[in-house]
Amino acid sequence: MMVVDYAGSVFPIISHSPWNGIHLADFVMPFFLFIAGLSLALVYKKVTNRVDATWKALFRAVKLFLLGVLLQGGYLHGVTSLTYGVDIEKIRWMGVLQRISIGYIVAALCEIWLPYRTWREVGFFKGFYWHWCVAFSLSAIYLWLSYALYVPDWQFMVPTSASSLPSSNNSSVYSVKCSVRGDLGPACNSAGMIDRYILGFDHLYMKPVYRNLKECNISAKGQVSESSPPWCHAPFDPEVEMEPWRKSSLTAAATCIIGLQYGHILAHLQDHKGRLNNWSLFSISSVVLGLFLAFIGIPVNKSLYTVSYMLITSASAGITFCAFYLLVDVYGYRRLTSVLEWMGLHSLSIFVLITSNLAVIAIQGFYLTAPQNNIVHWIITRFVHA
Numbered sequence: 001m002m003v004v005d006y007a008g009s010v011f012p013i014i015s016h017s018p019w020n021g022i023h024l025a026d027f028v029m030p031f032f033l034f035i036a037g038l039s040l041a042l043v044y045k046k047v048t049n050r051v052d053a054t055w056k057a058l059f060r061a062v063k064l065f066l067l068g069v070l071l072q073g074g075y076l077h078g079v080t081s082l083t084y085g086v087d088i089e090k091i092r093w094m095g096v097l098q099r100i101s102i103g104y105i106v107a108a109l110c111e112i113w114l115p116y117r118t119w120r121e122v123g124f125f126k127g128f129y130w131h132w133c134v135a136f137s138l139s140a141i142y143l144w145l146s147y148a149l150y151v152p153d154w155q156f157m158v159p160t161s162a163s164s165l166p167s168s169n170n171s172s173v174y175s176v177k178c179s180v181r182g183d184l185g186p187a188c189n190s191a192g193m194i195d196r197y198i199l200g201f202d203h204l205y206m207k208p209v210y211r212n213l214k215e216c217n218i219s220a221k222g223q224v225s226e227s228s229p230p231w232c233h234a235p236f237d238p239e240v241e242m243e244p245w246r247k248s249s250l251t252a253a254a255t256c257i258i259g260l261q262y263g264h265i266l267a268h269l270q271d272h273k274g275r276l277n278n279w280s281l282f283s284i285s286s287v288v289l290g291l292f293l294a295f296i297g298i299p300v301n302k303s304l305y306t307v308s309y310m311l312i313t314s315a316s317a318g319i320t321f322c323a324f325y326l327l328v329d330v331y332g333y334r335r336l337t338s339v340l341e342w343m344g345l346h347s348l349s350i351f352v353l354i355t356s357n358l359a360v361i362a363i364q365g366f367y368l369t370a371p372q373n374n375i376v377h378w379i380i381t382r383f384v385h386a
Contacts, residue, residue, distance in 0.1 A: 001028045002354055018212040019186055019301060022309070026302040030255050030313035031320070032100055037107045037256035038321070041263025044111045053112050061105040068097030071355045093199065097351070099252060107256035110134055128264060135257040138250040139307050145250075146304075147182035149190035154178065156196075158233050174230035184299060184306070186210040187231035191304055208234075209303065251310040258286070258314045262321065272330050279322045286315035 004014050004025035014024040047053050072095030074086040114130040155175045178188035186192075186208075211218050216232035217225035224232045265278045290311030294300050298308045327333050334341075343350060353359040367374040 001351075004028060005354070012212075016209045017302060019210050019303065020299040022300050022302065022312070026309075027313055027316055029096065029099065029252075029302075030310070031317045032096070033103045033252060033255040034259035034262070034314055034317035034321075036100055036104050037259025038263035038266070040104070040107050040111050040256075041260055041267045044108070045267050047112055050112050054109065057105055057108040057112065061101040061108075064097045064101035064104070067352070068095040068099075068101065069093060071095065071097065071352065076356055096355075102249065103253050103256040106253040107260045110257060111260060128261060131257055131260065135254045138254045138257075139310070142250040142307060145190055146184065146306075149193070150181050151178045151183060151188045151190055151193045154193070154196065156234055172233070174233055176230050176234070184301065184304060186213070186303075187229065187234075189304060192234075251305045251307055255310055255314050258310075259317070262318055272325075276322060276326065276330075279318055279325075283315040283318035283322065286311045286318070290315065 004016075007014065016025045017023045044053065069091070073091045073093065075084055077083050077085075110131050114128075114134070116128045116130065153176065155173060157173050176187050180188050183189055210216070211224060211232055213232075216228045218228075218232075262279060262282070265275055265282075269275050269278065290300070290308045293308040293311070298306055300306065300309045300312060302309055324337065328337055364374040
């Protein structure tokens with residue numbers, strides 16, 4: 001996450017894909033959701049009091065959600081400003097931690113309340129039949145909403161300061177022609193329509209990644225050309241996918257449930273070979289199905305969190321987990337991953353320090369002769385532009 005956030009502008013190949021397709025950055029969030037789901041199989045391996053476990057899970061989810069709002073809702077103004085405070089009319093409600101919190105609580109409730117039989121009685125799939133029913137139902141509802149909802153034409157207003165077009169009333173009005181069903185493009189998808197109706201235009205992310213598409217003709221300063229399509233000026237929140245009412249929340253929550261099933265294998269099988277065989281079979285099956293769906297026309301899209309994207313990234317997380325399990329648990333090369341282990345133990349603290357820009361501000365406090373020659377600027381000029 002840190003690599004793609006701070007090096008993505010220098011190396012676009014690792015930053016988020018503008019729309020369809022998948023880059024390195026697009027694997028980060030599914031990996032978070034996958035491992036959050038996997039951990040729940042160990043946390044709730046034996047639940048003695050379901051009500052108490054439910055309250056604890058809800059409390060943890062609420063804490064994560066509120067911390068995410070504080071960090072990404074607009075309260076902190078960035079590394080170039082020491083001011084703080086958020087405009088309630090424009091607060092951004094969703095973000096990384098909010099998404100994880102909702103995916104976490106969906107998977108936790110499945111693990112706490114849905115009945116299942118022991119592994120040895122019926123096997124992997126049948127033992128957690130109701131979990132799979134939830135995952136399949138979420139995916140089916142997602143597909144129905146994606147292709148059945150009618151998206152009408154829509155308008156929006158952007159302040160002149162945020163627009164490339166001049167206007168006498170300090171704002172520019174744009175009209176987007178849609179009147180379609182089943183469109184998965186950036187202008188007329190049903191996810192964006194739901195966000196505009198439920199959250200409101202002002203609470204969405206104002207610099208969506210799809211502005212990097214060629215059609216938007218974005219300048220080096222991040223300005224959208226006046227000749228670009230109207231939707232290039234519109235906001236679109238890539239993190240709202242986990243909102244309970246938004247269709248993309250369905251597939252993102254399903255990612256946590258998939259991770260939960262990997263955790264069941266870890267919790268209920270004791271031999272290395274059995275674990276690796278089941279994980280590998282599950283991962284290969286998922287990636288093949290994901291590629292098949294992409295082939296028949298369901299694009300791999302992170303912003304919409306499509307079913308094909310969910311399957312391919314979940315399978316990638318499973319394969320990565322297998323590789324680390326083989327390296328550490330089977331062959332015992334634990335020292336090679338000691339740094340990663342430390343980061344895992346302190347992941348939330350690291351996220352807070354980076355997202356709040358406290359760590360970046362601290363690093364930039366070291367400079368040569370003048371503040372503009374801070375250590376970050378020095379590294380970029382010496383190694384990136386060399």
